[in-house]
Amino acid sequence: MTPAAELAIEGLSKSFDQEGTALHVLSDISFHTKPGEFMSIIGPSGCGKSTLLKIVAGLDLQHQGKVLLSGKPVDRPSQDKGFIFQEHRLFPWLTVEKNIAADLPLKDPVVRARVDEMIRLVRLTGFEKAYPKQLSGGMSQRVAIARTLLRNPQVLLLDEPFGALDAFTRNHMQEALLDIWRENRTTMLLVTHDIDEAVFLSNRIVVMDAKPGRIKTILPIDLPYPRNRIGTSFQELRTQVLKALEKEASPAADTWDI
Incomplete structure (x- = not known):
């Protein structure tokens, strides 16, 4: 890190x-x-x-x-400098794991290990193959956070x-x-x-x-x-x-x- x-x-x-x-x-x-x-x-x-x-x-x-x-x-x-917006801004045509990797190659063992680590960190284990339309607002925001943290921002x-989320999810x-x-x-x-x-x-x-x-x-x-x-x-x-x-x-x- x-x-x-x-x-x-x-x-x-x-x-x-x-x-x-x-x-x-x-x-x-x-x-x-x-x-x-x-x-x-x-x-x-x-x-x-x-x-x-x-x-x-x-x-x-x-x-x-x-x-x-x-x-x-x-x-x-x-x-x-990682930036998280109010809207998650995920790519709807990519799965959770591919959204987190974004422009990095998932086939690379180092990238794969880091993506898996981020998925565990944001509590999305089991949703690696899910698409954004299958996720709640809170889950989508966690994907956005994982994608940003993968780049090791200072x-x-x-x-x-969390401004757009309901009180419980927030x-x-x-x-x-x-x-x-x-x-x-x-x-x-x-x-x-x-x-x-x-x-x-x-x-x-x-x-x-x-x-x-x-x-x-x-x-x-x-x-x-x-x-x-x-x-x-x-x-x-x-x-x-x-x-x-x-x-x-x-x-x-x-x-x-x-």
Whole structure:
């Protein structure tokens, strides 16, 4: 496995030109992750969370400030930065194992062994020959995660990957993602609107405000794993995150799941 990476964001700002007027999306964003850390970003709609993730992925290079992965500037997309979208984006004509391998030859013994390892890791043993139409939404998303992890990314970027799932499946996928993280120890950066999801998964939570997007606070989540969603300590941290979101918020612009 590729060693987990430290992600460093320093003085990051981003603007778009809107009919000759600068639209400021992100303002002076700075934070570091520790190698192998699980960090979530939460904030109201329009605070630039997804834009920030695209910049970290190297998909948007038109910005000010620095983005460093293991001390090296992020200046292009690459396999050391895995990206999981809300939609799984599987190839419908390929089986689970072939979707995971994608452009890699399954006949290669090394690739075959790695694909089998990923299938076990995401709990899809027995579904190797299934097609996406035969899978649930949660299973399809696990295939997408396995495909990304097969490339040994230093950091896994997740843009609301469970937002389209029902509550029961979302909870199950959060637990599955934690199992993958604990075993793989890939540095993870998750964008979410879901406060419970952020508290359940994260070592730390970056709370953002909008117009322009900026960091309000970074909250440590000092709870042991596995976490009890109905426990007193969990609920206290959930309330702390909600209060941080509500402080100086604009009700007309802000939406999040509580």
